[in-house]
Amino acid sequence: xxxxxxxxxxxxxxxxxxxxxxxxxxxxxxxxxxxxxxxxxxxxxxxxxxxxxxxxxxxxxxxxxxxxxxxxxxxxxxxxxxxxxxxxxxxxxxxxxxxxxxxxxxxxxxxxxxxxxxxxxxxxxxxxxxxxxxxxxxxxxxxxxxxxxxxxxxxxxxxxxxxxxxxxxxxxxxxxxx
Amino acid sequence: xxxxxxxxxxxxxxxxxxxxxxxxxxxxxxxxxxxxxxxxxxxxxxxxxxxxxxxxxxxxxxxxxxxxxxxxxxxxxxxxxxxxxxxxxxxxxxxxxxxxxxxxxxxxxxxxxxxxxxxxxxxxxxxxxxxxx
Numbered sequence: 001x002x003x004x005x006x007x008x009x010x011x012x013x014x015x016x017x018x019x020x021x022x023x024x025x026x027x028x029x030x031x032x033x034x035x036x037x038x039x040x041x042x043x044x045x046x047x048x049x050x051x052x053x054x055x056x057x058x059x060x061x062x063x064x065x066x067x068x069x070x071x072x073x074x075x076x077x078x079x080x081x082x083x084x085x086x087x088x089x090x091x092x093x094x095x096x097x098x099x100x101x102x103x104x105x106x107x108x109x110x111x112x113x114x115x116x117x118x119x120x121x122x123x124x125x126x127x128x129x130x131x132x133x134x135x136x137x138x139x140x141x142x143x144x145x146x147x148x149x150x151x152x153x154x155x156x157x158x159x160x161x162x163x164x165x166x167x168x169x170x171x172x173x174x175x176x177x178x
Numbered sequence: 179x180x181x182x183x184x185x186x187x188x189x190x191x192x193x194x195x196x197x198x199x200x201x202x203x204x205x206x207x208x209x210x211x212x213x214x215x216x217x218x219x220x221x222x223x224x225x226x227x228x229x230x231x232x233x234x235x236x237x238x239x240x241x242x243x244x245x246x247x248x249x250x251x252x253x254x255x256x257x258x259x260x261x262x263x264x265x266x267x268x269x270x271x272x273x274x275x276x277x278x279x280x281x282x283x284x285x286x287x288x289x290x291x292x293x294x295x296x297x298x299x300x301x302x303x304x305x306x307x308x309x310x311x
């Protein structure tokens with residue numbers, strides 16, 4: 001381990017990526033306290049594994065992969081992952097309403113929490129961090145076609161959940177749908 | 179380009195994974211096909227709405243400082259760690275010293291035992307001389 005050489009590099013990594021890593025963690029787990037723990041643990045592991053980062057330009061994807069692994073370990077340890085069965089996630093997206101209303105971020109989180117992690121992760125990365133299909137496939141170690149299929153189904157699921165009247169922002173009455 | 183191909187390529191517009199030729203072919207198709215153009219617009223609006231909502235995450239104050247603090251805490255050995263390391267070195271040194279003394283005593287005893295045995299054999303064989311010369 002090369003502490004003196006890596007200290008500055010790690011601090012720069014934190015400065016550049018801590019906010020996006022935290023937001024990713026938050027969308028992944030849905031809790032601010034847990035998201036902070038995940039972000040801290042991810043940076044700590046990055047510090048320990050610094051020698052494994054071969055290309056500094058890939059640091060962001062590397063950090064996101066570390067954070068996801070930390071999250072999956074926690075989920076496994078606590079058996080806390082709760083989500084719909086895969087076949088209930090949805091199919092090909094339907095046509096969106098026109099005009100499209102704004103989406104309540106909290107309702108978005110509730111819908112994300114219902115998705116199995118293998119669907120939740122690609123859709124967060126796709127919308128939140130603008131990773132390419134290839135990047136997401138690399139991070140999740142699955143073929144690109146699988147990512148495209150999961151994204152289409154996850155998007156359809158979110159649309160069905162969020163385009164219902166109770167999911168829309170701007171003081172809509174009836175906060176809970178059936 | 180037919181509609182099926184156009185709908186497939188629409189998936190790659192947001193991520194910028196179309197090469198210039200594919201992008202041009204898609205644009206040509208969209209300008210000629212109102213159905214696909216409407217689909218592209220609807221998907222783009224949905225993508226924008228989801229991306230906007232996705233990024234609206236409440237952000238805790240002081241997070242960066244806490245992360246750096248934790249990393250520094252794990253990195254730099256605190257005073258108790260220095261004390262523990264010093265105690266370990268001292269214990270190892272003392273242990274080594276005691277061990278060396280015991281080893282020297284054992285060698286000395288063995289040598290003296292051998293010497294006494296040799297002298298007693300000399301006396302028995304009549305070579306004379308004091309056993310403790």
